[in-house]
Amino acid sequence: MKKNLGSVLFFLLLNTLHASSLCDxxxxxSNPTPYIKEGVKITFYASQKDKSxxxxxxxxxxxxxxxxxxxxxxxxxxSNYHDKSVRYSYLLYPLKKGDISLKFDFKVSQASDKSxxxxxSGNRDVIKPMMTDETVIALKPLDFKVKDISxxxxxxxxxxxxxxxxxxxxxxxxxxxxxxxxxxxGYPSLLQLLLPEIEGVEQFxxxxxxxxxxxxxxYAFTAKKDFTIPAxxxxxxxxxxxxxxxLSSPAQKITLTQTTPSDRxxxxxxxxxxxxxxxxxxxxxxALLLFLxxxxxxxxxxxxxxxxxxxxxxxxxxxxxxxxxxxxxxxLLLASNITSYAPxxxxxxxxxxxxxxxxxxAIKDALxxx
Numbered sequence: 001m002k003k004n005l006g007s008v009l010f011f012l013l014l015n016t017l018h019a020s021s022l023c024d025x026x027x028x029x030s031n032p033t034p035y036i037k038e039g040v041k042i043t044f045y046a047s048q049k050d051k052s053x054x055x056x057x058x059x060x061x062x063x064x065x066x067x068x069x070x071x072x073x074x075x076x077x078x079s080n081y082h083d084k085s086v087r088y089s090y091l092l093y094p095l096k097k098g099d100i101s102l103k104f105d106f107k108v109s110q111a112s113d114k115s116x117x118x119x120x121s122g123n124r125d126v127i128k129p130m131m132t133d134e135t136v137i138a139l140k141p142l143d144f145k146v147k148d149i150s151x152x153x154x155x156x157x158x159x160x161x162x163x164x165x166x167x168x169x170x171x172x173x174x175x176x177x178x179x180x181x182x183x184x185x186g187y188p189s190l191l192q193l194l195l196p197e198i199e200g201v202e203q204f205x206x207x208x209x210x211x212x213x214x215x216x217x218x219y220a221f222t223a224k225k226d227f228t229i230p231a232x233x234x235x236x237x238x239x240x241x242x243x244x245x246x247l248s249s250p251a252q253k254i255t256l257t258q259t260t261p262s263d264r265x266x267x268x269x270x271x272x273x274x275x276x277x278x279x280x281x282x283x284x285x286x287a288l289l290l291f292l293x294x295x296x297x298x299x300x301x302x303x304x305x306x307x308x309x310x311x312x313x314x315x316x317x318x319x320x321x322x323x324x325x326x327x328x329x330x331x332l333l334l335a336s337n338i339t340s341y342a343p344x345x346x347x348x349x350x351x352x353x354x355x356x357x358x359x360x361x362a363i364k365d366a367l368x369x370x
Contacts, residue, residue, distance in 0.1 A: 020137050022108050023049045023057075027142060035147045037156035037187040038239035040092040042142070044104070047085040056109040057086045058346065066100040068093040076339050093187055097148035101141045109134045151244065155236040157186010161247035163232070169255045172224045175290055176254060180217040180232065182247070186239075189215045194232050201227050204291055220291040221254070228253050320367050326352050326360055333367075340370050 023046050030041040048055045061069050072089040094100055110133045149156075162181040170176050180194050192207060194217050201223045208216040221229070234247040316336060323329035330348040333341045344363050351358035 020108075020135075021050060022110070022135060022137070023047055023055070025106070025137070025139075027139075029142060032143070033145045033147060034092075034094055035149055035156075035237070035239040036095065036097055037093050039157075039186065040094070040144070042090040042092055042102075044088040044090075045085070046106075046108075048083050050110075051082040053082065053110040053112050055082075055084050056111075056342075057084075058105075058107040058109070058342075059088050060105045060107075061090070062103040062105070064100075064102070066094065066096050067102065068095060069102070074339065074342070092144075094144060094146040097146050100144050100146055102144070103141045104139050106137045106139050107134055108137060149237050152235060153237045153244075154191060154234045155182070155186065155189055155247070156239065157184055157236075158238050158240060159184030159186060159189075159236060159247060161232065161234065161249055163249040163252075165229075165252060168252060169257060171257050173222050176221045177291070178219045178221070178229065178252075180219070180249065181214065182216075182234075183212075183214040185213070188213055191215065191234070193217075194234075195219065195230055198227055198230070200225060204288070223254070223256065226253070226255050317368050320364055323364070326358070329360065329363070341367065 025044070025046040028041075028043040028045070031038070034040050044059055046057050046059075061071075063069075070091045070093075072091055074089075075087045076084065077086075078084040092102065159182055162183075164179045164181070166177055182189055182191070188209075193205065195203070195205075197203060198221070201221050204220040206218040208218065210216070221227075229252040231251040232247075232249045236245050236247055237243070238245060316332075316338075319332055320329065323332055326348050330345065330352065333345050333348070344367055347358050347363055350356035
């Protein structure tokens with residue numbers, strides 16, 4: 001898809017290197033003129049310029065109903081002395097047409113080598129001044145011009161639809177299992193149903209969403225006469241190809257085999273046709289139980305769970321559990337020099353030196369999940 005001159009100039013502007021006395025920084029935006037619900041990759045880079053101290057970065061986006069912003073990862077490079085660089089990655093989904101603005105707060109903290117050394121040695125007097133030497137750098141908001149899409153769209157992105165049906169001939173009240181799978185790249189599917197109710201057919205559905213964006217619809221049907229599973233049609237739009245398309249699967253004719261006369265109840269000794277027979281409900285209960293048993297057996301995978309070995313205890317997790325208070329835990333995390341602990345270090349600092357409320361137990365529980 002060709003970009004107009006204005007979009008190109010806007011993109012170049014976003015990628016212009018900015019600088020302060022502390023660090024150089026810049027944003028990279030994959031597309032400043034996206035469609036509604038088109039994924040936009042946003043990357044923020046910062047590299048240390050002042051080489052006189054140890055430096056820490058904190059980037060925080062502003063929440064807004066105009067978009068969804070998903071944090072992907074934070075990467076740090078501190079291999080060189082007093083030369084730390086960082087990269088934050090996000091995925092933006094605009095939710096309204098027109099102009100939207102994305103704002104970030106950027107904070108840089110500094111600590112001298114001496115204060116770091118004293119802190120590591122256990123001198124508590126230097127903890128507060130070391131961690132409160134902070135500078136807020138004003139960042140220019142990222143502006144987007146979001147394009148609208150005509151018509152009713154069920155899926156935004158590039159997706160495929162697959163149908164898996166085990167057979168097309170069953171006996172009366174025998175359960176028939178059908179699975180539809182939607183997978184691909186784009187705004188996560190919000191579909192809850194694919195099929196309407198079918199007259200004369202008992203229908204059960206379970207929707208399963210996977211972490212990779214895949215969505216599965218597990219259907220089970222029971223009936224006492226032939227029926228047809230309707231065709232599926234999903235209206236989609238591909239921002240990458242700038243085109244509408246339709247995902248579909250054909251209708252499926254299901255045939256029920258008839259029982260032989262010997263399987264039928266003796267007409268002379270049977271109750272009148274108008275009498276209610278509880279036995280007629282048994283096949284429905286059996287079908288439901290079979291469907292639920294099969295589904296939960298697959299979900300729980302009991303044999304695999306039983307075969308898993310007891311995980312070994314992580315040494316640093318043990319030290320985290322033994323930390324008696326916030327200061328002890330903060331010292332442990334700083335000494336560990338593990339990047340993923342950064343938000344929890346910040347939370348402990350806020351609790352100790354900025355009078356912000358924080359739960360030591362909650363912080364420990366979050367750390368033990370890493």
